[in-house]
Amino acid sequence: MFQQPGYIKNVSLRVSEVLADIGVDERIVQKRRRTWLLDESLFARSLQLLDANGSSYFLGSQCEGTTTLGLQSDCDRLECQNGCNVIQDWADWEPGENNYLMIQDETVSPGYCLLQLLRDDAPLPDNGVPNKYQFKDRTGRILLKNIIMSAGAAIVYEGGVRHGPAYAHRQPGFRDTDIVGACRCKSWPQQARQWFNQQGVGQWPSDLMKKYCSNTGCFVVGVGSKGSDNEEIEWRISTSLAERCLMFNLSITQIRCFVLMKMILKTFIKPHFKDTISSFMCKTVLFRCIAYTHSNAWRENNLLVCLSLCLFVLYNSVLNEHCPHFIIPGNNLMRGHISHEYKPYLLETLLYIINSEGRALLETRCDALGSMIYLKLSCFLSFKTSHIVSGQLLNTTALSINLKIQESLTDITHSSYAEALQTLLKCISKLAIIYDQSQGLDKTACSLLVPHFCTTLGSVLGSCNIQQYHTISADALTWISLGLNTDVSSGKLKLASMLYCIENTQRTEIVLRDIEANYHLNIVEPICHCHDFIGQPPRNGFNAISDNHNEEAIQYITSFCISFLPCEINCVPHELRYEIFRSTQEDIAFRGREDYWMDWAAVDSLPYLYFLQYKTYSSIQSHEDKQRALSNLIRTTGQEPNLGHRETALNLLGQCMEQEDRARDALGCYILSLNLRGRNNAAKVHICRLLSTLVNDH
Structure with missing residues (x-):
């Protein structure tokens, strides 16, 4: 079929169009990278x-x-311990540090090394007594065992599953996360230095790319070569930052070729042959093909030929059970991966795909690729997913901001006013200094974080003012105003909450009306990273705006949950204060490592907006507006799919029902709340309080 006039060009272009429709185009690739x-x-x-x-x-x-x-x-994350100084040259030894000499000799598997412990007071080998994470070999060298990395990770990543050098967080309904612990070596590995002198006909990578790669150094990861005699003390050398640089310099056709290889892997290989061929092997094959073919071969209308070339090289790698690492060729990635049982079937499968001349792509179910190619070839319209991808990416950024702010506030959970104010000012000052010294995304990150700290600082200061003078100082209002536009609602709701607590109902009502006017229910997405909960995908309106904007859209189309620390308690209505005291001594034993927010009053923005409206309109005796707010609170609590603190919303709704003299409905709210979260829930207090009131009244 390749001989038919225009076949390669026509199919290649149609497949490229389909890949663009499902988000593999320059714009979405750059969006993913930026995120x-x-x-x-x-x-x-x-x-x-x-x-x-x-x-x-x-x-x-x-x-x-x-x-x-x-x-x-x-999601692959590499976490590096900066207190570990891995060196290849004695000149890089540093006093007072945990220094390790990287040993790469004939006893070590290619692509791996040993780490020899050095003294911290002199550039000499440490000849002391080894501990349980160290091993003294026959020559007297003290070598670090790689199990030290997994032992530490097992403590940090509670509930994680060991998968090679990574700790994998697997939870239904969420993206899997692989976290790898590593130590940084500032210099380029000796085993990879010959790579700088290699240059294929493709003139790729360029000298500029190689120079950048050399400056990234490398990492050592706590896993030995499979089947090696030194498996317990070997450390894998990782050039992952250099590999990321190479990937960032691929053309869109090369990226599409790699994506197609992974789709083929998922459809034809993984269901039957498990982990024999990895996506990293496919990436390595792609690198080799790019390096040893002319650059003009990688054209959009030649995608089918490029894919066949990569699959043919992969076939030969399986046949010879040899897939050399692109940067450290001595490291055979397929060593120990291709079993004699699977090998004939793997080769047969790959040969079928290669000989199909593209027809196998029609059988690819991933992203409905086969069906979409058929529609393209038949000149039918196909479905585009770029807006869905964009929505997920913006949601990821917003959740990260929420998480990082919460983690930073954990240390001041039980602080006094003075301590909390000092810590918050220190955070703001640090970020301001980093902002001035940074550029690009580092600068953006600071600008996204700072306003949240300003809001909390203003609220803590306001709480102190209310306790002392039952008013809010100009300084508190200034600080909180700096964080009013982090998102659609959370900063403004903190301001409204402060104003409500000093009984300034007129200004409270104005702020709440402004929030409601800008909270478009078909667009704004609630954001909460306090705990993992399975919600619904982002709204279509949210996705549509995300598709045309980056992180700057967060302030217009997201709504962060609101957290009040104990030192902000005077800015919190009494109905919400119960949440700070949600846990009995017995409940605390059932908390997890990430449940620090349970010492705060945490609530989603939208139900809190309607709750404050209900209380405010009750105060000014605006009955119609009060009932509208109550109806909105009932609807939101029951129907909004992406509430992170639904049990808190139900607790607030229950107290509104009590105010309406609807005790039965109030009790129903508290029971629903307990059904959602049986422990660490203020609903227990509300039920006891309500029953006590009913008994005494009776």
């Missing part, structure tokens, strides 16, 4: 605020932009 690199910057800034000695990198398909909705790629 995850911004997330990386948010992680880095929050670590600086916490004075944590580490760094975090997002790698793999999500960050590279080489995935689709149907591929459901993992």
Whole structure:
């Protein structure tokens, strides 16, 4: 069929169009990269605020932009401990640090190394007594065991499942996350230095790319070569930042070729042959093909030929059970992966796909690729998913901001006013300094975080003012005004809450009316990262706006949940204050590591908006507006699919029902709340209080 006139060009162009429809085009690829690199910057800034000695990198398909909705790629995160100084040259030894010498000799598997412990007071080997994470070999060297990395990760990532060097967080309804612990080596690995002198006919990678890669250094990851005699003490050398650089320099046709390989892998290989061929092997094959073919071959109308070339190289790799790492060729990625049982069937499957001359793509179910290609070839319109991808990406950024703010506030949960104010000012000052010294996405990350700290600072100061003077100072109002536009509602609701607590109902009503006017129910998406809950996909209106904007749209189409710390208690209506005291001593034992928010009064924006409206209109005796607010609160609590604190909304609704003298309905709300969260729930207090009132009244 390849010999038919125009066949290659026609099918290649139609397949390219389908891939563009499902989000594999330049714009969405760049959107994906921007989202995850911004997330990386948010992680880095929050670590600086916490004075944590580490760094975090997002790698793999999500960050590279080489995935689709149907591929459901993992989120790969590499966490680096900065207190570990891995060196290859004695000149890089640093006093007072945990120094390790990277050993790469004939006893070590290619692509791996040993880490020898050095003294911290002199650039000499440490000859002391090894601990349980160390091993003294026959020559007297103290070598670090790679189990130290997994032992530490098992403590940090509670409930994670070990998968090679990674701890995998698997939860139905959520994107899988693989977290790998690593140590950084600032210099390029010796085993990879010959790579700089290699150059194929494709003149790729360029000298400029290689120079950048050399400056990224490398990582060592806590896993040994499978079947090696030194498997317990070997560390895998990772050039992941260099590989990310290579991926960022691919053309859209090369990216589409890689995506097609992964789709084929998911459809034809993984269901039958498990982990024999990995997407990283496919990536390595792609790199080799790009390096050793002329650049003009990688055209959109030649996609089918490019794919066949990559599959043929992959076929030969399986046949010879040899897939050399692109940067460290001595490391055979297929070593120990291709079993004699599976090999004939793998080869047969790959040969079938290659010989099909593109017809196998029609059998590819991932993202309904086959059906969409058929529609394209038949000149029918197909469904585009770019707006769905864009919505998910913006939602990811908003959730990251929410999480990083919460993590930073954890340390001041039980602080005094003075301590909380000092810590918040320190955070704002740090971010301001980082902002001035940064550029690009690092600057953006600071600008996204700072306003949230300003809001909390204004609220803490306002709470102190209310306690002392039953008023709010100009300073408190100034600080909180700096965070009014983080999103549609959360900053403004904190202001409204403060005003309500000093009984300034007129200004409270004005602020609430403004929030409601800008809260478009078909567009605005609630954002809450307090705990994992399965919600519905973002709204179509949210997706549509996300498709045309980046993170700047967060302030117009997202609504963060609101958290009041104990030191903000005077800015909280008494109905919501119960949430700060939700836990009995017995309940606390049932909390998880991430349940720090349970010491706060946390509530979703939309139900809190309607609750404050109900209370405000009750105060000014505007009966019609009060009933409208109550109806909206009932509807939102029951129908909004993406509430993170539905049990809190039900507790507020129950207290409104009590005010309406609807005790039975109030009790129903509290019981529903308890059904959602049986422990650490203020509903228990409300039920006891309500029953006590009913008995005494009776």
